[in-house]
Amino acid sequence: MHFASDNWAGAHPKIAESLLNSAGGFAQAYGTSTLDKAVERTFCEIFDRDVAVFFVATGTAANSLALASFAKPGGVIFAHREAHLIGDEAGAPEFISGGGRLRPVDGPIGRMDVETLKSAIGTVTPGNVFAGQAMGVSITQATEIGTIYELSDIAAISTLCREHDLPLHMDGARFANALVSLECSPAEMTWRQGVDVVSFGGTKNGCWCAEALVFMDPARAEGFPFLRKRVAQHFSKSRFIATQFEAYFAGGLWLELATHANAMAARLADHIRASKALRLAWEPRANEVFPLMAKETAARLRENGAIFHDWRAPHWERHVAEEGESLVRLVTSFATTLEEVDRFGDLIT
Amino acid sequence: MHFASDNWAGAHPKIAESLLNSAGGFAQAYGTSTLDKAVERTFCEIFDRDVAVFFVATGTAANSLALASFAKPGGVIFAHREAHLIGDEAGAPEFISGGGRLRPVDGPIGRMDVETLKSAIGTVTPGNVFAGQAMGVSITQATEIGTIYELSDIAAISTLCREHDLPLHMDGARFANALVSLECSPAEMTWRQGVDVVSFGGTKNGCWCAEALVFMDPARAEGFPFLRKRVAQHFSKSRFIATQFEAYFAGGLWLELATHANAMAARLADHIRASKALRLAWEPRANEVFPLMAKETAARLRENGAIFHDWRAPHWERHVAEEGESLVRLVTSFATTLEEVDRFGDLIT
Amino acid sequence: MHFASDNWAGAHPKIAESLLNSAGGFAQAYGTSTLDKAVERTFCEIFDRDVAVFFVATGTAANSLALASFAKPGGVIFAHREAHLIGDEAGAPEFISGGGRLRPVDGPIGRMDVETLKSAIGTVTPGNVFAGQAMGVSITQATEIGTIYELSDIAAISTLCREHDLPLHMDGARFANALVSLECSPAEMTWRQGVDVVSFGGTKNGCWCAEALVFMDPARAEGFPFLRKRVAQHFSKSRFIATQFEAYFAGGLWLELATHANAMAARLADHIRASKALRLAWEPRANEVFPLMAKETAARLRENGAIFHDWRAPHWERHVAEEGESLVRLVTSFATTLEEVDRFGDLIT
Amino acid sequence: MHFASDNWAGAHPKIAESLLNSAGGFAQAYGTSTLDKAVERTFCEIFDRDVAVFFVATGTAANSLALASFAKPGGVIFAHREAHLIGDEAGAPEFISGGGRLRPVDGPIGRMDVETLKSAIGTVTPGNVFAGQAMGVSITQATEIGTIYELSDIAAISTLCREHDLPLHMDGARFANALVSLECSPAEMTWRQGVDVVSFGGTKNGCWCAEALVFMDPARAEGFPFLRKRVAQHFSKSRFIATQFEAYFAGGLWLELATHANAMAARLADHIRASKALRLAWEPRANEVFPLMAKETAARLRENGAIFHDWRAPHWERHVAEEGESLVRLVTSFATTLEEVDRFGDLIT
Helix, strand or coil, X not given: CECCCCCCECCCHHHXXXXXXXXXXXXXXXXXXXXXXXXXXXXXXXXXXXXXXXXXXXXXXXXXXHHHHCCCCCEEEEEECCCHXXXXXXXXXXXXXXXXXXXXXXXXXXXXXXXHHHHHHHCCCCCCHHHCEEEEEEEECCCCCCCCCCHHHHHHHHHHHHHCCCCEEEEECCHHHHHHHHCCCHHHHCHHHCCCEEEEECHHHCCCCCEEEEECCHHHHCCHHHHHHHCCCCCCCCHHHHHHHHHHHHHHHHHHHHHHHHHHHHHHHHHHHHCCCEEECCCCCCCEECEEEEHHHHHHHHHCCCECEECCCCHHHCXXXXXXXXXXXXXXXXXXXXXXXXXXXXXXX | CECCCCCCECCCHHHHXXXXXXXXXXXXXXXXXXXHHHHHHHHHHHHCCCCEEEEECCHHHHHHHHHHHCCCCCEEEEEECCCHHHHCCCCHHHHHCCCCEEEEECCHHHCCCHHHHHHHHHCCCCCCHHHCEEEEEEEECCCCCCCCCCHHHHHHHHHHHHHCCCCEEEEECCHHHHHHHHCCCHHHHCHHHCCXXXXXXXXXXXXXXXXXXXXXXXXXXXXXXXXXHHCCCCCCCCHHHHHHHHHHHXXXXXXXXXXHHHHHHHHHHHHHHHCCCEEECCCCCCCEECEEXXXXXXXXXXXXXXXXXXXXXXXXXXXXXXXXXXXXXXXXXXXXXXXXXXXXXXXXX | CECCCCCCECCCHHHHHHHHHCCCCECCCCCCCHHHHHHHHHHHHHHCCXXXXXXXXXXXXXXXXXXXXXXXXXXXXEEECCCHHHHCCCCHHHHHCCCCEEEEECCHHHCCCHHHHHHHHHCCCCCXXXXXXXXXXXXXXXXXXCCCCCHHHHHHHHHHHHHCCCCEEEEECCHHHHHHHHCCCHHHHCHHHCCCEEEEECHHHCCCCCEEEEECCHHHHCCHHHHHHHCCCCCXXXXXXXXXXXXXXXXXXXXXXXXXXXXXXXXXXXXXXXXCCEEECCCCCCCEECEEEEHHHHHHHHHCCCECEECCCCHHHXXXXXXXEEEEEEECCCCCCHHHHHHHHHHHC | CECCCCCCECCCHHHHHHHHHCXXXXXXXXXXXXXXXXHHHHXXXXXXXXXXXXXXXXXXXXXXXXXXXXXXXXXXXXXXXXXXXXXXXXXXHHHHCCCCEEEEECCHHHCCCHHHHHHXXXXXXCCCHHHCEEEEEEEECCCCCCCCCCHHHHHHHHHHHHHCCCCEEEEECCHHHHHHHHCCCHHHHCXXXXXXXXXXXXXXXXXXXXXXXXXXXXXXXXXXXXHHHHCCCCCCCCHHHHHHHHHHHHHHHHHHHHHHHHHHHHHHHHHHHHCCCEEECCCCCCCEECEEEEHHHXXXXXXXXXXXXXXXXXXXXXXXXXXXXXXXXXXXXXXXXXXXXXXXHHHHC
């Protein structure tokens, strides 16, 4: 029962096969091959507009380079306190953006509260050289804790961004999971709500290694090839990423895999709701479920083969766990089986 | 007839198959899986000592992070004027090392001349805060132009490094090609001659994407995980690189592929020697051949299907090409066929 | 009635005269002159040990370079949420330290609470590459809001630093004001309590421009000249700073000026205590006083010639001001006159 | 006989007096005082156009921040191989510009050759991500070796800059010396020839510490306050620089001092021309003279009280010195006396 992380899974067979099938033959390097170009066009179709696409090595690279693309000296980025780029990227956003500062913004269930964001932006007033300058806002979709921003939430944040002339970035490490949860199109979840740049993740959803930074407006990407090169994220055999994305999109595989992962999470949540020993800390919306349980229960589950991580208490609800309780994270993926999920269900009845 | 670059080839079937075969199952992420650990041990065996190994996304990442690992404020790195990190990495070494300076050192056939290097190091004297401080030396093996440093050349440079307390880095993007050309062991080509850190490239020699930074002395790698993380080069599904290296090393595949590439280059050189229309600019030692020919000849060869790049005149022999002549680069790889090589041979008789 | 800031004052006549008196003659540049060396020795006497002293242009430079001197990739510095380097230095600490992160720590009356600090350090656990690595702690003495750390407070923080192997920096932009308030020696306020590096400010206390970074253990300063040079803070006519410090220390002028500034602040506080219209937000300990008053009162005082800034509500006591009240800052300096202070007193009776 | 450097002199009495005279009274900090504003207007008058002026701590800061103001990722700056920012600033330009590369350009008597510059720019072709991107050109006026660019030389370089859309920076650490040598106006030496940004130095010509970065077009300076702040070069008591510049410009003092320094250099050159033991390596045009002499002669002069530095052989004329000869640098300043110069003359007859 593997619920530790969606990056503990390997690759979907179709993704791995694509790497085998493309292995032969010669092709231009550094992203200029026919396949690279074709996959870029697929991205344009998926987003229903001309976008600029850049493959990079990791989600951290995509996030950090997004910030770098709108960097300013003394620049400040606003993101949720629990955002991956604040909590788990070890200074890469700061370094790659040339010394930017990440300003944590609070808000319940992993989402920035618009009023709190507004007030945070207000502390960095234009022309006050001492405070630095606001340079952008980043949201995570799905969030680090398996919730999602509704389309109207995104629109409200982007409206605020427009008022302050700030670009809006979306960390889409779990883009597909949010998308199928919202049952909308990529365009609706992004630029139609005012998102400017997307870290588009394929790795957590069945690829070996496929991350891209997608600029909704290609004009924003001017000069970006140099930014990417400068952090050594320009692959020579770039088609090894292109071919993964090709297989990922083909026949809607990506949506199918995310739908499966979300369904497995929903079923886990059902088991938990039915259990007397566990309770949901909040409602899951994507492929992560956060139950609370007695520490002894957690220990017993692990002894019986369930693999999962404890989770730090979110700042916005300090009392989510009671004395003696653990908050844990259960992550599902394309590779999660119904059998595993139900076995977990059996253990908690 | 594909002689443009060894990164125009895809992946060797055994490498691509390894990615398919490892796709199933769950494993710990971020380099802590059983497979990652096993491949690290293989590196230790290959280098005949305990080394510290870190996978990264590109050769530029490996080179730049090597410099970052011995960075100093105002630091100066010495490398051959034609080195990849000076000519082709667009400021990544400077940025990733926190503002280091690359000091070009001259020398014939792509190799630093020891006396010239000595004199260059001498311009950055310890304690002179105005000139900055020497922080390391980098050699490329095989060089950018298909030549190699003899073991005694490496030893002479490392002796100079020791005298100035400078670490010695080897850019081994074509490590295997140099190794089989020298018919020595990895240990002999590296730490036994005083090399401290190696950018170990697998991508140009048959992998999809497999680059590693190898510290001969693990003590040098203390704190390195943070340096790598800070440039977003820490793969979550790290085993997708590990499995490539596993297949690469299994049964000596890597040496076999490099031997083949070098043999194809040698045969190309034979054809050129036999030709009246072409002449060798210098003797090839690895998998790159640099002939001179009339511009018309180059045009005719391309019309007949040969793909290759013009090459800039090396600084150390400005008159290598005569009026109306082109210097071109022919690169072979694991994927080059005897048929292609001989077809090229036929075209130039 | 100038209470806007201690940097609105010019220079004490003796400081300015020293610049006139030293103007003639030739001397070695870049800090190697006889006078520079003599002033360095004076610093050693004042701190009662061999210290390493480096002049820099601004307090922000001293603070940022202190952080840079113990920088690590992915490094995190802990400082009070209201610290100058977090609130007023526009990203200089982040940039100059090569991408460090400033982690705000809470605590009442402008001072970090030790338990809160302990818990903050605990979130950056050694070996967890995702969270980055703790690299140091910074305290401000006197604090941004005119309070001071008692010697025992400093000792408690440095004990915590030792447990985590972290250097302790003191931002001493108002070093002298704190010192005379505590009635102790520089050694007692710094290294005897475990402080490692001090930003030693002279500018706010009567110099034109005299800031120094002082390493309690010169071994910590190895390589520092390159760090300073790299941010262009190495003065050629360094003696123009040396001569200011010479005059500053001569006959205890610095202590005399700080004593005066503090006395003026204390007298202001007395006036406020006696007033019905104003009340002290907290007890002043150095040369800054923070009264609360009705907005109308603040307006009236300004109309009558009092110059002062509103102050943002400190995070640790959100309700310090009641509806319709302003929190304002009154700063005194060597140049504040008794007449000004009493005139202010008259206005508020 | 002090000919070591123009920064060994202290300050001109009028400059030092200005610091004494301005010491009293209160004024707004951080460059917003009446005096700061008045001095900015004086700069506009002197340059005969609206310019944007920013005070900084050192010439290295001015140069490095100029580069930072037109920084690009992977950016390359072209400057003469002997330029101060390449030879003497210890990586500050690289660090402050966020990792820029300084590309040395050759040319005789300390000046870039336009054809060589053209060819150097040509190696960094737009769109070639591997080579980085050209970001600007820097000239030094007067040069590091006491020569000057004629107005037509500057115009030729700026024409080339326009063709490649590159800004042109002038390192004017010895701006005044060049200006009086050319007998033209500041406008003629700068923007009328296409110069965009000037490092305007006052320190070497009689100030204690007065350096400014001057943008010919204020639109170029947008966002610059944050760049300056980020390297901690924003003085609180900014008027201590303003008052120096006020005295520097008053009654043409600055031109008078530079005229004197140049005249002293010219007289030194006359003495050398008349001497059999010394010969001029090249014709001096500002306040530096470079004679060649037997090593024994140099030793004898030093024994007799002459203070000067040996100078490294310029790359463009390797054989300027014969066997056994020394190339030395003699620098004059506002503080050099006729008596010193003639005493030196007597020693070499």
